Amino acid sequence: MSRTPSRRTVLQGVALAGATVTGFDPATRSWAAASPETASPGNGAPPAGPARIPRLDGTLVTDASSLTAAADDFGHIVHHRPSAVLRPGSVRDVVAMIRFCNDHRLPVAPRGQGHAAFGQAQTRGGLIIETATLAEIGDLDSGSTTVTVGAGARWSAVARATLAHGLTPPVFTDYLELSVGGTLSVGGLGGQAHRHGAQVDNVTQLRVVTGTGELVRCSPSRRPDLFHAVLAGLGQCAVIVEATVRLVPAPGTVRHYLLTYDDLDTFLEDQRLLVREARFDYVEGQVSADAGGAFRxxxxxxxxxxxxxxxxxxxxxxxxxxxxxxxxxxxTDRTYYDFLDRIAPFVAELKEAGLWAYAHPWLDLMFPGRSAADLAAPLLDALTPATLGPGGVVLFYPLLRERFRTPLLRTPDDDVFHLFDILRTVPPDDSAAVDRALAANRAAYDTVLAAGGTRYPVGGMRLTRDDWRTHFGAAWPALERAKHTYDPNGILTPGQGVF
Ligand SMILES: Cc1cc2nc3c(=O)[nH]c(=O)nc-3n(C[C@H](O)[C@H](O)[C@H](O)COP(=O)(O)OP(=O)(O)OC[C@H]3O[C@@H](n4cnc5c(N)ncnc54)[C@H](O)[C@@H]3O)c2cc1C
Structure with a gap:
């Protein structure tokens, strides 16, 4: 019996349906699969040649449909095909495979729900770790002040589990079907953030696996350099496997108001007034087109x-x-969970209409309060219902800077700033329209940056490493140090393009 894989069983980034991946050949940079020829020689010795994959509780797959799915995301713009996908059965699997990939200098990207818009959770030829199987929600009772959840848990599941005890995380994203690890790697903003900061500001402890495969518990007082490099750290220094999130008492019902303004300045001044006074528990805003197509x-x-x-x-x-x-x-008076999950019917309509499959070259910026109206006006003037696209949305809402304490979540230098998102849709095959949108995003970012604004790093934008250095500003040296310490071979999350 041959002890080395035949050419047929070595995978050159080619799918092998139904086979179990057992090895990786560093010479050919390819995975090897089990077959009668590659199975254990019978004396317990590993086959020579390819490096043997560690024993896993979950599965490592290389089939075409898994690789194709991992080469796509909500943006449908960037498509980098990995060479394998890990569905971990345990945290141990994440440790084992990151060590393995580090040894062989294989890139690795964690993927939560794949709602990134521009390939941020993708890697060409490396390993994707799908975290959805790490979704356990820890024990709770009505006196709990925190809950510990797996990084692959969706916020909808976290909300349901905590509400059963009258408790809630203080801040949610508008859409609840995002993973905990996915939003903690970017920030996690929503209408409650003006009171509580972003989701990353409400994490008390993390368990992470670094780029060298070290499983570490970190918090503001324990390995704080790592803790602060991971929260809003775009997956650059470690993969989050578990997060402990603060809890507060939950309301039973809420009163939800929609107030219309025909004037941009007044709309923004009232937003700033409301968050300075903390009059409401949640404040957001949208701008839509009037009957003539003008965004006012x-x-x-x-x-x-x-x-x-x-x-x-x-x-x-x-x-x-x-x-x-x-x-x-x-x-409208509604239950708290209905309010949290309020966009679910809209998402169902988008899916029904096929718009979820459209490209999403989203623009996500943060404006200083003092120049918000001046920065927004030309962008809104240039927008048409056609360039926003069917089902597209413009979000515009205020945040209070003093509530934001996570160093890597970059915010404009003003006591109140505004999140401004143009959430575009473009027919998936219209690459010229996607390119136009990306160019418009870049131009808008350059203008906003010059005016003291920042970007919320989730949308579609072509960025250089220098752009990232500028983006992180004063936080860059600490991030760079942490990268060298915790991911010295630079294997983690290349799709962000930060290093
Ligand atoms: C419909 C929709 C609504 C949204 N609404 C909001 C909103 O209201 N507020 C808001 O703040 N954002 C919002 N977003 C943006 C969203 O928060 C980010 O895109 C988020 O990263 C997506 O989570 P995900 O689980 O899909 O992550 P993925 O797309 O799977 O991953 C995103 C990034 O995080 C990294 N990552 C994923 N898991 C981990 C982990 N365990 N450890 C380390 N890094 C990890 C990935 O490698 C990748 O770089 C929205 C996005 C969509 C599509």
């Missing part, structure tokens, strides 16, 4: 929590002094 319908979305967290919402108190159009106020 400004809708402020504000939510007040009811008992047991807040008093019964009082419209007179909550809306006092605001300068919206009083004729168009919409007010």
């Amino acid at each position: 319908v400004h809708v402020l979305e504000a939510v007040a929590y009811g008992p047991p967290v807040g008093p019964e919402p009082d419209d007179t108190v909550l809306l006092r002094g605001l300068r919206h159009d009083p004729a168009t106020v919409t007010r």
